[in-house]
Amino acid sequence: CHFCGKIDIGGFWYKCLQCTNCDRCSSCMSSPKAWASHDPSHRFFPIQTNNDLSHYWIVKHDMEKTWQPPYVHLGVTCSGCQTPNIRGARHRCLMCDDYELCRDCASDPEKRMQHNPKHPLFPIKSPLDKSVYDEARRQVNDHAEARMTRLVVNRARTSIEHHDVTCMGCAQTPLLGVRYRCMVCLDYDLCSQCHSDPVFRDNHPLDHAFFPIPDPRFVTAYDDALDRLSRLGH
Structure with a gap:
């Protein structure tokens, strides 16, 4: 032995x-x-x-x-243990430009937590697989850009101000975002958050319908809706 x-x-x-x-x-x-x-x-x-x-x-x-010997990634250094020329699979971050770990560091919780744990790591077994990583990163970036675009649009929507309008639920003034105006009462408005809150909604008759006004320029649409209701006998 x-x-x-x-x-x-x-x-x-x-x-x-x-x-x-x-x-x-x-x-x-x-x-x-x-x-x-x-x-x-x-x-x-x-x-x-x-x-x-x-x-x-x-x-x-x-x-x-x-059996094939593990590939050597020449010129690639592990960001966890600083070992040069990573052997075997290298795990490259899909969010950062230059962060990768060797197999041992990628499976080490302490080394993994030294980087943002929300960033996904992509395994590259051989230098020939770099194109697959590039495609995966492109898809991740496209998804991130689409998410950021939706976030900017949503922020733009909530930044719209209805001047001289006060939310009857939380007293916010000017009212931001979508304004919900009662179709029965002459002066009763709610912000989108209070309109979706059961507690604030119960403070007003539940049979009263609310009309959404996303922008002050659309107040005339509310007036048109009231006119149609009056002609229908409501």
């Missing part, structure tokens, strides 16, 4: 499929210290005491045909 030094291993012994000169006894196969002394990603194959290695070489040959 290459860890404990035991000779003439009884029962099964285990041979590394990546390192042909590394063997272990069954006791060391279950020892955390033994695993820490060797690459934990390496696989071991069980061999009986009759030293029949035929199955071992078959498995090793099949594995080597499908």
